[in-house]
Amino acid sequence: MEALIRLERVEKVFQVRRKAGRLRSVRSEVRAVDGISFDIARGEMVGYIGPNGAGKSTTIKMLTGILVPSGGRLRVAGIDPARERTRLARRIGVVFGQRTTLWWDLPLRDSYELVRRMYRIPDDRYARNLARCVELLDLGALLDAPVRQLSLGQRMRGDIAAALLHDPEVLYLDEPTIGLDVVSKAKVRGFLRDLNTERGTTVLLTTHDLTDIEQLCTRVMVIDHGRLVHDGDLGGLHAVGDSERTLVVDFERELPPVRIAGARPVKVEGPRQWLAFPASASAAPLVAELTARYPLVDLSVREPVIEDVIARMYADRAAL
Amino acid sequence: MAEALRAYALIAGAWIRSTMAYRFSFVMMTVGNFLATALNFAAIAIIFGHTRLLGGFSLPETAFLYGTSGCALGLADLVLGSMDQLGRRVRDGTLDTLLVRPAPVFAQAAADRFALRRLGRITQSALVLIWALAALKVVWTPADVLLVPVMLLSGAAIFGAIFVIGAAFQFWATDAAEVQNSFTYGGNGLTQYPPTIFAKDLLRGATFVVPLAFINWLPALHILGRPDPLGLPGWLDFCSPLVAVVACGVAGLAWRAGLKSYRSTGS
Numbered sequence: 001m002e003a004l005i006r007l008e009r010v011e012k013v014f015q016v017r018r019k020a021g022r023l024r025s026v027r028s029e030v031r032a033v034d035g036i037s038f039d040i041a042r043g044e045m046v047g048y049i050g051p052n053g054a055g056k057s058t059t060i061k062m063l064t065g066i067l068v069p070s071g072g073r074l075r076v077a078g079i080d081p082a083r084e085r086t087r088l089a090r091r092i093g094v095v096f097g098q099r100t101t102l103w104w105d106l107p108l109r110d111s112y113e114l115v116r117r118m119y120r121i122p123d124d125r126y127a128r129n130l131a132r133c134v135e136l137l138d139l140g141a142l143l144d145a146p147v148r149q150l151s152l153g154q155r156m157r158g159d160i161a162a163a164l165l166h167d168p169e170v171l172y173l174d175e176p177t178i179g180l181d182v183v184s185k186a187k188v189r190g191f192l193r194d195l196n197t198e199r200g201t202t203v204l205l206t207t208h209d210l211t212d213i214e215q216l217c218t219r220v221m222v223i224d225h226g227r228l229v230h231d232g233d234l235g236g237l238h239a240v241g242d243s244e245r246t247l248v249v250d251f252e253r254e255l256p257p258v259r260i261a262g263a264r265p266v267k268v269e270g271p272r273q274w275l276a277f278p279a280s281a282s283a284a285p286l287v288a289e290l291t292a293r294y295p296l297v298d299l300s301v302r303e304p305v306i307e308d309v310i311a312r313m314y315a316d317r318a319a320l
Numbered sequence: 321m322a323e324a325l326r327a328y329a330l331i332a333g334a335w336i337r338s339t340m341a342y343r344f345s346f347v348m349m350t351v352g353n354f355l356a357t358a359l360n361f362a363a364i365a366i367i368f369g370h371t372r373l374l375g376g377f378s379l380p381e382t383a384f385l386y387g388t389s390g391c392a393l394g395l396a397d398l399v400l401g402s403m404d405q406l407g408r409r410v411r412d413g414t415l416d417t418l419l420v421r422p423a424p425v426f427a428q429a430a431a432d433r434f435a436l437r438r439l440g441r442i443t444q445s446a447l448v449l450i451w452a453l454a455a456l457k458v459v460w461t462p463a464d465v466l467l468v469p470v471m472l473l474s475g476a477a478i479f480g481a482i483f484v485i486g487a488a489f490q491f492w493a494t495d496a497a498e499v500q501n502s503f504t505y506g507g508n509g510l511t512q513y514p515p516t517i518f519a520k521d522l523l524r525g526a527t528f529v530v531p532l533a534f535i536n537w538l539p540a541l542h543i544l545g546r547p548d549p550l551g552l553p554g555w556l557d558f559c560s561p562l563v564a565v566v567a568c569g570v571a572g573l574a575w576r577a578g579l580k581s582y583r584s585t586g587s
Contacts, residue, residue, distance in 0.1 A: 014585060066419040068583050082583070086323075089422035101417040103331075105433070106338050114334045118327060118423055 003039040004170060004202050005063065010036050010072035012058050012226075032058040034226035035072065042169070045196045045203040047217035047234075049210075051310060055226040056206040060174050063204070064094050077169055090119060093163030097175030100159055102147045108158050109143040112165060119166040126165060133161035136191050153184030160188065164195070171195070173205040177212055189215050210234075210303060224310050243309045244276040246302040247286060252295040260289050271297070279304055327423035331431035339436055346437060353440025360512065361386055361448055375516035380455035381544055386512040387449025388468075388536040392475025393508040394442035399476075400483040402432050404497045407490035410582065419583075426575060429487070456544070464543045467558075474560035475535035479504055481567035482530070484575055491578030507532045515541075516549050523550055534563040 012033040017025045033055045040046055050056050061067040062074060065081035065088050074081060079088045094101065102111040116126045134140050137157040142150060150158060156176060163171060173192075177185045193216055195201050207213060213220050213234055220237055222230035230237055237243075247263065250272050257265035258273060263286050267274040277286060283301050290296060339346050364386060368379045377385075406429055409415040418428045458464070486500020493499075507530065515523055515537045527533040527550065541548055542557035 061416065064420050066416050066583065070584075085419065086422045086424070089420055092420070094417075094420040096413075096417065099412065099414055099417060101420065103334070103432075106334060110334050110338060114330060117330050118421060 004042045004044075004077055005038075005040040005204070006073075006075045007039075007059075008037050008073040010059075010062065010074050011070045012055070012062060012067060013070040031226050033062070033069075033223075036223070036226070036228050037072075038221060038228065038231060040202060040204065042202055043196070043200045044219060045192075045217050046205070047213035047220040048204055048206045048223065049208075049213065049220060050206075050223040054223045056223055057174055059223070060094075060172050060204070060206060064092060064172060065089070090166065091169050093166070093168035093171040095156075095159050095163050095171070095173045095176055097156065097173070097178040100147055100155055102155070102159060102162055104148050105146055107144050107146050108139065108150070111147065111158075111162060112143075115162055115165050121166050125167065129165050129167065130161070133164060136194070137161055138187065153180045153187075156180060156184065156188060157191075160191065164201075168201065170202045170204065173203065173207075175206055175208065177207060177209055185209075185212075192216055210309075222310060229310070237309060243279045243304040245279050245283065245304060247275040247277060247283060247290075248300045248302060249273050249275065249290060249294075249296060250298040252297055255294065258290070258294060260286060260293070262286060324424040324427040327427040328431040331428060332434035335431070335434040336436055349437040350440040353437050354444045355440075357390065357441045357444045360390075360509070361444070364512070375514040376546075377514035377516065377544075380452050380457075382512075382514060383448050383452035384456060384544070385514060385536055385540055387445050387452050388471060388475065388540060389508050389511040390445025391442060391449060391472050392535055393479050393504065394438065394445055395472070395476035396479035396483055396504070397441065398435075398438045400430050400480050401438060402434065403430055403483045403487035404490075404500055405429070405432065406487040407494035407497050410491060410494045415582065425579060458544060467539050467543055471536055471539040471560055474539075474564040477564035478531060478535050478560075478567050479507070481564070481571035482507065484568075484571035488571070488574035488578035491582045503530055503532075507535070511536050520550065527552070531563045531567060534560040 010033060011031065014030045014032055016028050016030050018028060020026045036055075036059065048056055048059065058067065062069050063076055063081060065085035068082040076088060077091050079091070081088050102108065103114065106114070112130060115121075121129075134143070137160060139154075139157060139161060142154055142158065147155060147158065160173075160176070171192075176192075177188055180188065189212065192203060192205075196203050196216075203216075205212065205216070218233060220230070220232070220234050221228055222237065246266065249258075252271065254271050255273070257268050258275070259265070260275075262281060263275040263277040265273060266276045275286070277283070287299060290299070361383075364374075364382055365379075367374060368382070372378070374382055406415070409418070409429065415425070415429075418425045421428065453468075482503045483500065486496070486503065489499065490496050507526075510518070510522075510526060511532055515533070518526075523533065527538075538548070538552075538557045539560055542554070548554075548556075
């Protein structure tokens with residue numbers, strides 16, 4: 001299949017000055033993105049994850065033409081983003097979870113109207129796309145409110161609509177669900193899934209929420225210290241990292257660390273204990289055994305977080 | 321260039337429409353802007369209540385300086401005043417949102433929060449200027465008449481260049497808006513008074529370092545038929561358009577360098 005996005009050994013190096021003494025400063029290099037290569041085909045929906053400062057946002061900024069790479073080759077829809085930023089802008093949509101691309105003091109409707117004219121969207125297509133977004137993202141009641149008055153979830157939906165009015169081929173989402181409540185998250189995820197399956201829009205999203213990836217992406221790339229450490233499906237990621245889920249159990253009283261097959265005790269804190277078990281295994285038999293053998297008060301299962309998954313990948317590599 | 325003007329007009333238009341949705345508030349803000357700037361002239365009027373001449377200049381002559389400087393700054397402030405927000409945009413990362421839209425960043429940054437209330441300053445300065453033109457006792461040659469609009473436009477361009485250079489500087493020093501303000505609004509405060517009341521060194525700085533003297537002092541000295549306190553050659557009085565072009569060129573280069581630096585460092 002044709003690669004819509006192609007990175008070949010892309011690098012981004014920042015010069016950082018650090019104060020050393022009263023007047024002297026020491027220069028050092030930070031390789032935020034350190035030789036990353038990948039292809040994304042048209043119509044793919046890819047998750048791009050990694051710890052804070054791993055290089056996710058820097059990659060997105062190079063893909064949108066905000067930042068100029070220090071090395072390597074990068075093409076989006078055949079365009080070099082750094083050199084033809086405005087030409088690329090007409091073919092991509094960008095949503096930053098942390099800041100709006102809308103005009104803060106203008107009503108949502110005026111922002112969209114401005115987008116229509118700035119992108120020169122034909123009237124009929126604009127009307128169709130706006131109607132579709134308003135319906136699916138439930139924006140009808142919000143159109144006349146200035147962006148600054150919207151809640152985070154409403155603003156995010158408004159931003160996603162704004163990024164799609166010109167029918168972009170690629171949609172970049174930088175932390176689209178950060179800070180959203182459960183209902184808003186579900187709404188945003190449902191919309192993105194439909195967008196990808198029905199319209200074939202290529203989506204690249206960064207996130208801290210592994211559930212986003214599980215529910216949306218068939219492919220996930222993990223970046224750490226500027227390097228791509230995993231590129232494959234999420235199941236593969238669990239396998240690579242051999243990651244674990246955690247059973248948090250509240251017993252009726254303090255007990256010595258419990259030992260049951262298929263789980264290992266991690267932590268004991270009064271009557272509460274943490275038991276780790278492989279992410280691929282089911283929690284049901286463990287829960288059954290625990291309830292049969294011990295007096296329980298409460299119990300919950302914690303999904304692995306990205307930081308743990310990556311830490312585990314390194315631990316495995318070091319052990320090999 | 322056409323793309324930039326189009327984007328500017330689109331964004332400024334949206335802001336004007338949204339301002340007009342609250343018409344009463346707009347009128348109050350404009351009146352406020354008018355009155356706030358009128359206080360400057362009140363200060364000059366009070367001085368002339370105690371003295372007939374200020375540095376050898378009469379009240380109409382000083383009003384002429386005041387009006388030309390105020391109109392020039394007002395025009396530049398109306399078109400480019402929002403540029404002093406650039407440092408904030410760099411700090412909070414919203415500059416990135418301008419970089420993902422299909423329009424020049426410069427036009428987007430300049431048109432953002434386009435504030436029509438700034439017409440208050442222009443109106444106030446224009447009224448003073450009209451009164452001064454009527455009250456001045458000078459013999460108007462055709463060249464002098466032409467020199468008035470030329471100095472207003474050149475002055476606006478020079479103030480505009482200072483706004484842009486100040487904004488470009490904020491790519492590196494994100495909290496440097498005050499430095500720029502001291503040259504624009506401060507420069508206005510300087511050039512609305514006769515040059516003869518200031519120290520020679522300050523005048524040299526305002527001529528050769530930051531070319532404030534070309535905004536109104538030098539062409540006005542010619543119109544008013546007064547000698548230059550620095551004793552500079554007379555042809556400099558006609559150089560304002562040239563200085564404006566150079567200043568805009570420098571501003572363009574500074575902006576490009578600033579944006580380039582931002583796109584390579586991201587902060």
